[in-house]
Amino acid sequence: MAFKGGYTGKILEVDLTTESTRRIDTDPELARKFLGGLGLGAYYLWRYMKPGIDPLDGERNVFIFMTGPLSGTPVPAQKNAFVFKSPQHGGFSRGHQGGNWNQELKYAGWDGLIIKGKAEKPTYLFIKDDEVEFRDASNLWGRGTYATAVKITKELKDPFVRVVCIGPAGENLVKITTILTEFHRSGGRYGGGAVLGSKNLKAIAVRGTKGIKVSDLDKLMEVTDAIKAQLTGPGNAFYQTYGILYWNDWANAGFGFNYRNFQEAWVPPEKYYKVSPEFYKRELMFRKYACFACPQHCKPFGVIHTEKFRGMAMAIEYEGTANLITGCGITDFREGLAATHLADDLGLDYISCGKVVSFAKELYQRGILTKEDLGGIELEWENVDAQLELMEKIAYREGIGDILAEGCKKAAERIGKGAEKYAMIGALGGELSGSDPRTPEWDWWVDYMTGDRGSCHNAGETIETQNMRRFMDSAIVCFFVTSAGYGIIDPSYHVAAINAVTGWNLTVEEANKIGERIWNLEICFSIREGFRRKDWNYLPPRMFEVPLPSGPHKGFKLDADKAKKWLDEYYKERGWDVETGIPTEEKLRELGLDEVISEFKSLGIL
Numbered sequence: 001m002a003f004k005g006g007y008t009g010k011i012l013e014v015d016l017t018t019e020s021t022r023r024i025d026t027d028p029e030l031a032r033k034f035l036g037g038l039g040l041g042a043y044y045l046w047r048y049m050k051p052g053i054d055p056l057d058g059e060r061n062v063f064i065f066m067t068g069p070l071s072g073t074p075v076p077a078q079k080n081a082f083v084f085k086s087p088q089h090g091g092f093s094r095g096h097q098g099g100n101w102n103q104e105l106k107y108a109g110w111d112g113l114i115i116k117g118k119a120e121k122p123t124y125l126f127i128k129d130d131e132v133e134f135r136d137a138s139n140l141w142g143r144g145t146y147a148t149a150v151k152i153t154k155e156l157k158d159p160f161v162r163v164v165c166i167g168p169a170g171e172n173l174v175k176i177t178t179i180l181t182e183f184h185r186s187g188g189r190y191g192g193g194a195v196l197g198s199k200n201l202k203a204i205a206v207r208g209t210k211g212i213k214v215s216d217l218d219k220l221m222e223v224t225d226a227i228k229a230q231l232t233g234p235g236n237a238f239y240q241t242y243g244i245l246y247w248n249d250w251a252n253a254g255f256g257f258n259y260r261n262f263q264e265a266w267v268p269p270e271k272y273y274k275v276s277p278e279f280y281k282r283e284l285m286f287r288k289y290a291c292f293a294c295p296q297h298c299k300p301f302g303v304i305h306t307e308k309f310r311g312m313a314m315a316i317e318y319e320g321t322a323n324l325i326t327g328c329g330i331t332d333f334r335e336g337l338a339a340t341h342l343a344d345d346l347g348l349d350y351i352s353c354g355k356v357v358s359f360a361k362e363l364y365q366r367g368i369l370t371k372e373d374l375g376g377i378e379l380e381w382e383n384v385d386a387q388l389e390l391m392e393k394i395a396y397r398e399g400i401g402d403i404l405a406e407g408c409k410k411a412a413e414r415i416g417k418g419a420e421k422y423a424m425i426g427a428l429g430g431e432l433s434g435s436d437p438r439t440p441e442w443d444w445w446v447d448y449m450t451g452d453r454g455s456c457h458n459a460g461e462t463i464e465t466q467n468m469r470r471f472m473d474s475a476i477v478c479f480f481v482t483s484a485g486y487g488i489i490d491p492s493y494h495v496a497a498i499n500a501v502t503g504w505n506l507t508v509e510e511a512n513k514i515g516e517r518i519w520n521l522e523i524c525f526s527i528r529e530g531f532r533r534k535d536w537n538y539l540p541p542r543m544f545e546v547p548l549p550s551g552p553h554k555g556f557k558l559d560a561d562k563a564k565k566w567l568d569e570y571y572k573e574r575g576w577d578v579e580t581g582i583p584t585e586e587k588l589r590e591l592g593l594d595e596v597i598s599e600f601k602s603l604g605i606l
């Protein structure tokens with residue numbers, strides 16, 4: 001069965017050890033089952049990455065990028081997707097970044113890129129249509145992500161080349177790393193940058209000059225126009241005006257913000273204005289950025305005012321604010337932007353890095369970490385320069401930075417003295433995102449206690465949203481436009497767009513089933529690595545024991561018994577064993593995951 005559209009029909013496999021490449025045909029049946037992006041990536045990761053492989057064993061680990069059926073079409077709003085085994089927690093992880101790289105890979109004629117092996121010396125890949133070059137990256141090793149992208153573009157003498165790369169933190173195998181594209185498009189979480197670092201792979205540049213196949217172009221344009229009209233219409237004005245910074249107001253009004261490592265779920269009103277979207281727009285914002293084919297252009301650029309980085313531009317959004325700025329006690333965007341700017345340049349994940357820094361700040365506040373422990377840093381909440389210094393130490397694994405580079409969970413274990421209480425972690429020991437779960441307005445705690453890639457805000461708060469989001473991550477549609485995420489576009493529009501591109505006749509119900517299959521496969525990957533329900537269902541004691549001291553929900557805390565009951569029902573409804581969290585054979589069979597059943601049986605898991 002050939003593809004009528006949506007797929008190029010081939011996946012590129014690269015072996016860095018032997019500097020060789022291989023073409024794999026994209027299997028139409030697998031495409032229909034796992035769609036692309038996250039889903040197809042998860043399928044190949046399951047097959048390539050046998051259990052027990054050290055995620056930082058560059059010779060044996062695998063890193064996979066996948067495009068989706070919509071990649072490179074005019075349909076708003078597209079992202080990149082990649083998957084790997086997390087070096088931070090050891091389970092499944094995925095990343096989705098904006099920009100244009102994924103679409104360029106499609107234009108180069110590839111549905112995906114599977115990277116095996118380890119380069120002998122620092123290397124970057126240059127994929128130009130069918131040609132693949134293994135290029136020396138010795139002169140890039142040690143450089144930040146901004147300089148790396150610029151140097152590669154100049155070296156290749158092509159301004160249209162698209163680059164993904166890691167920063168020094170990834171090179172130093174820091175576990176809270178990400179990979180970057182187009183300066184500020186970051187694809188957290190849980191250590192993707194370190195996996196590429198373990199392979200001596202600094203960057204991947206792509207240039208594509210081919211077209212894509214679309215089954216029904218007229219229909220595709222009709223759906224595209226309908227999506228665009230909604231994204232640019234009055235119903236979406238908040239995103240148009242403030243980008244994702246709009247969420248700051250929403251969070252501070254009661255949906256759970258992060259101030260000082262969740263010691264408060266809001267920034268007190270007398271301090272809030274300078275981290276509000278309104279202040280940002282009036283004082284700092286000068287333009288907004290859009291990813292490929294996206295009229296929502298939700299990333300607003302502002303100007304940094306600190307001594308270090310003065311006058312430079314930084315694009316900011318909610319998670320950057322809530323984790324690296326307010327979460328770390330900084331209440332002025334003019335300074336806080338320096339922290340997000342540095343994180344992107346070093347290749348650190350905003351969310352985990354923010355949580356690690358705020359954890360260290362709280363330990364300093366409580367006397368568990370001292371100035372001496374911190375190598376002379378006076379880590380006061382509002383001290384931006386001290387924070388920047390600590391972030392550099394983490395990226396280069398210097399002194400205390402070497403411990404913090406492991407993430408909150410392992411750092412707390414190493415520090416001891418009761419530090420565990422202040423590590424804001426959830427599922428698989430991953431850091432919570434930027435929203436305090438102590439709010440009756442939103443069930444963040446579900447995301448944090450069940451997340452497929454570990455604790456994360458974008459997992460989903462119900463089984464339906466979890467499944468549909470994973471479908472959209474496979475399509476690959478941005479979380480901020482689909483109503484399965486935090487946008488306004490009903491999933492039926494993107495399903496219609498996929499049908500127009502591929503010639504299929506998918507329904508929304510089938511899309512949900514595909515999402516469920518993908519979610520189960522991700523969970524099974526982590527189950528195969530030894531994780532069980534107890535490793536997911538965790539939240540810091542603060543969330544159940546300490547009522548909010550002030551703010552719109554003063555006095556509120558989570559109820560552990562209620563959460564346990566709800567989760568029991570969740571496991572039943574998912575078709576998973578309530579004790580262990582392992583999907584039943586019946587459920588796996590229903591989802592067509594027969595390969596998982598046989599492997600689980602051979603490993604004694606089923």
Ligand code: SF4
Nearest residue numbers: 077098291294298478
């Ligand atoms: S909504 Fe924002 S993050 Fe999503 S694709 Fe559009 S510009 Fe990118």
